[in-house]
Amino acid sequence: MAFAPLAPGLVIDGFRLEELLHTGSMATLWRVTGRSWQPPMVMKLPQLRESGDPTAIAGFEVEKMIMPTLKGIHVPRFIAAADFPEQPYIVMELIPGPSLRARLADAPLPPPEVASLGAKVAAALHDIHAQHVIHLDLKPSNVMFRATGEAVLIDFGFSRHDRLPDLLAEQFRLPMGTGPYISPEQVLNIRNDPRSDLFALGVLLYHLATGVRPFGNPTSVRGLRRRLYRDPVPPRALVKGFPPYLQEIILRCLETDPTRRYHTAAQVGFELQHPEQVKLTARAERARQDGALTVARRWFRSLGAEADPRQSATQQLARAPIVLVAVDVTQASQALLAALRVTARRVFDTEPGARLACVTVLRTHRIAIESNPDEDAQSLRVQRLVELRHWARPLSLPPDRVTFHVLESPDAAGAIIEFAGTNQVDHVVIGSRGSSPLRRYMGSVSSKVVAEAECSVTVVKAAEEGDAAPSAEEPGGVSADGAGPPPPGG
């Protein structure tokens, strides 16, 4: 099938070219109409003849294979694709507006804005990772935003799907990615680790927060390899008063060894949304780059780095779930509190990278009638937090893997569901009060959470009063799957 030169009015497979949006080295982008599809559409046409760049067509093959498998708010909706020998194309939903690249002009941005943008990008990354896809070319120009605020990731030409062949494997000797953002393992042609995207997220946050690229913009393989051993200048050396929590998060994303980064994008997003809960380490205090000896040691180690064939997005996410345990510290019986601890421990212990978020809801009245509502509320919040920590104490959890949250809402179930959604929680553990008078009066919080949460929910019931912990046989943990993608361990 041969086509005329691309021009407005040309119809390709039922789509009419309307307006040239972008000409890149790999592809041109056109706004198109047709096939009775109403929302704005963009057609991506890979450059075949002009560039002669074999990565252009390989990137098209990858994107055509992966895009139809992706769903949800964080990717453009896939509409159609065809692989005609003369002129292949992909048509997808057009996400209007400038990319995140436009914000770089204003860098350094205020830290709260960097954290907020970072949390949005992290949510989008976690969503595609949960769908088995590693992006491998995350950069500001590949991040768009919906009118409702959610980040949308575009351009899957370098991406990798856990369950599909890697069409770029063995084809190219040079590392695939974009110089400033490419992770150390990608420089070594390792393409199966979702934590590569967390490295790129770290570069993006660093650039937005300091106005400087952490590893410059190298164009040679030798230049790219420097990041295998040379650590970046800490942000606080560049920006006066840089918040330690944000330096901790950014430098942890930029660790050379993926195992020293966060386990998942959800964990990065969680920390960006809860600065006060970030466990600060020596990273937060670092004021200069590492000395020559440390760098030399890392350089030597980098020579032997190899891919782990068992790594994949799915396995990495399964190893590091975020578990929310909802604890009604004031109303639940001692037996139920103990049973919740047992189940929380089981779920937490199963995976080495799991994190536990302990949550309690402080019920607020819609209209405050107390004489000094602000002061009362503040002391109540502190009291609940103390009780929540007291509940968790017997679990002896490592401090960097547990957080505590007092939510305030008249609607306990709604608050738990919202927290689980915005923090990419994988699994909710919640107690059920059984047939108490309170439950008849207030309705069941747990059944609403089971019905409406998008992740798996385990409902814990207490053994008969007097029995501290449920045995394995009795109904101590009834699991119910929510409507979302199947999270691990449910």
Added chain:
Amino acid sequence: MLRALLADVHANREALAACLEHARAQGAKAYAFLGDLVGYGADPGPVTEAVMAAVDGGAVAVLGNHDQAVAQGARSAMHPDARRVIEWTRAHLTPAQIAFLGGLPFSVQVGESLHVHANAWDPGGWAYVLNAYDAGRSLRATPSRITFCGHVHDPMLFHMAEGGRVATFEPVPGSGIPLGPRRRWLAIPGSAGQPRDGNPAACYALFDDATSVLTYFRVPYDAETAAAKVRAAGLPERLGNRLQAGT
């Protein structure tokens, strides 16, 4: 049309029945048997009979090394175990079934796809495609865009871009893989009747020639019964054990 690809059934009636049932439920309308219908297992007669009926209905079937050995009869140079199985198998087949096995072609072309038991460069030489190098040799020996073969019992997928090197992919059961038109593919569905990768579930694959989507499957079946029949038939003990262990 959705075509079920079954390789190395090896006279395992239980595994064949489970795969065919699974394929029917997925909407399979056509079948291709990639050689080695017999050998190792205790039901060469029923398996051959079922494939003869399928071929009458339009199914593809190609010759495997075990099928050839059974049709030609045992030779003295063979390993004693192999000889014993071949003699036992011949004794449990009708002359018509033996003639059917002996008359199978080395390869069959359907559209863009070549079906062959071992490889495309020398189908009767029975050399294995064990790695990307072998896969490249096979892909360069045929103009067919897609090659389906068996002989190797572990499921595997190889792909080669135009003028490029060959890459290897270990398929994930149940995930549809589009075999894009800009490269060439060699797919091994894995053995239905004698899996060896540590998972006793039977291997097979479905290929949709309208969309070029290939999906690998693992189907659990009654390996205990199949193994018990092997032992009851007096065939070597280890041939039964390996069905249960998938090794």
